[in-house]
Amino acid sequence: MNEQHFPAHFLSSLSAEPGFESENFINAHQNPNPLTSIRLNPFKGSAIKTDGQVPWCADGFYLDSRPSFTFDPLFPAGCYYVQEASSMFIDHILKTIRLNNDDPIKVLDLCAAPGGKSTLINSAIGGNDLLVANEIIKTRVPVLCDNLNRWGTPNIIVSNNDPKDFGRLTGFFDIILVDTPCSGSGMFRKDPAAMNEWSEANVNLCHQRQERILADIYPVLNEGGYLIYSTCSYSHQENEDILDWLCSEFDMESLRIPINKEWGIVETQSNQQKAWGYRFYPGQVKGEGLFASVLRKRGQSDQPPSFKSKGHQKLALKEIELVKEYLNEPNDFYYFKVNDDWLAINKEHKESLDTLQRHLYIKKSGVRLGKLMGNDLIPDHELALSIAINKDIVLQTELDHNQAIQYLRRENIDLNINNKGWSLMNFEGHPLGWAKLLPNRINNYYPKELRILSSQPL
Structure with missing residues (x-):
């Protein structure tokens, strides 16, 4: 050039x-x-x-x-x-x-x-x-x-x-x-x-x-x-x-x-x-x-500006206790709902969240945990990738590279299944997302909009 x-x-x-x-x-x-x-x-x-x-x-x-x-x-x-x-x-x-x-x-x-x-x-x-x-x-x-x-x-x-x-x-x-x-x-x-x-x-x-x-x-x-x-x-x-x-x-x-x-x-x-x-x-x-x-910006602020809170949602304590199980250090979080979805954010940020919700168009806040169906959580993809997830209470399935690519394509995966229920699908110990393990098959819940569509290079 x-x-x-x-x-x-x-x-x-x-x-x-x-x-x-x-x-x-x-x-x-x-x-x-x-x-x-x-x-x-x-x-x-x-x-x-x-x-x-x-x-x-x-x-x-x-x-x-x-x-x-x-x-x-x-x-x-x-x-x-x-x-x-x-x-x-x-x-x-x-x-x-x-x-x-x-x-x-x-x-x-x-x-x-x-x-x-x-x-x-x-x-x-x-x-x-x-x-x-x-x-x-x-x-x-x-x-x-x-x-x-x-x-x-x-x-x-x-x-x-x-x-x-x-x-x-x-x-x-x-x-x-x-x-x-x-x-x-x-x-x-x-x-x-x-x-x-x-x-x-x-x-x-x-x-x-x-x-x-x-x-x-x-x-x-x-x-x-x-x-x-x-x-x-x-x-x-x-x-x-x-x-x-x-x-x-x-x-x-x-x-x-x-x-x-x-x-x-x-x-x-x-x-x-x-x-x-x-x-x-x-x-x-x-x-x-x-x-x-x-x-x-010149000047010195001794006190951060204050913004009036409109109060927080009144939520069922039983439901909060159910979703709290899915996070490490669960008492460090503020739990709230957007429509039917449960979300959590660090407790110290709840007043800021309230202020921002009143003045801005919010697209994501904290981590989306999922929806409650009775006493069961249908987990969200955000929860799978969150560093705050409590892995001790969920199933985990380790995938090799080929299986991980199949999962990311949202294809069927051939695995010997000994467990049933929602499972994190891991590669080298790192969660990729969720699947539902059933007696005869695996339901792949990797988000459709994120799946791999291109051909793998030779």
Whole structure:
């Protein structure tokens, strides 16, 4: 690939950018096989062969080749997430922010689908912390929910709202990640088709949209809270110019994040406010294009904002006792119903859940346990993948690789059955979902919408 393959004026627009090396950049885009990286789920330990660690993320690893993830049962089990390495820098930012501060926090991932950064945030925070993963585009919400279900933690709420809808939640969140829609130049190597959509006019439109999104969400950040701003663009207008605008318009304070020079990340400062930013250029880092920064809302909040509770559902204690059996540490959870489904979320988040339900369109909250039929629970797929499940009270059936693929295709599985009832179907000890074991057959309850449809590569 040479200069002529890039959009007109693209390389010239980058020539004055801090740390930009044209020859390195062009050579990196000639590589037809970009790096493949995954991030392990720290809540579901598994031995996966890797080829070196992503230096800015303890759970991130490179692979020496790209396997067929569709046919690796550990992927739908939620043991890892396939994520571009540069994006994992958000983990380093979060851990820098949280250093020496263990107070419970509420985090918003504003533009969350498909879920890479949400699962990363969820790994970096604790169970006492709450993550709200919001996706603006309705059609992208299901894949976000699926990926968070696989990750398995109960301290998550998924919403489907426009940024302006959060305006009633003044000062609600302690950290907000805004990975804004952008012109996408950082993905040129990974997705060459993106070059056809790039233009200087689109960069300007993205800049205006980014300002609008940030202006809508700024009041929702608590005083003393942190705004993490990132794009997959190299354009100054979408990066350093936005930092200048945030610092001048809202008097935000820029934070400098410690980095190792060996990582190859370019540290920059904006022209006017000297706000710190971090640029990732292919050829200089082992990853794709990214810009990231973090700013603090000035002021100090001694008390989190209070929101009136409307009270909670009055539920039958007998039913609660039945569903509690399916969770480890059952008294740590708040139990509630949505239609006929029983759900549970960490007890400390029930007031936040109530507030969010009154102001937002909620698509997922905590972990969905299932439906009660008499004294029996018809378990939900979310429960199977949850790290909170009490495996001691359910049957478990271990599958080999071929059987696991049959299960994930929602096909019949030939097994010698000695038990009857609902069973977790496991691969290498990790649940994939549920099946009903009957005397003469197995009813496969893997969700239809998630089943493998493609042919297995030879």
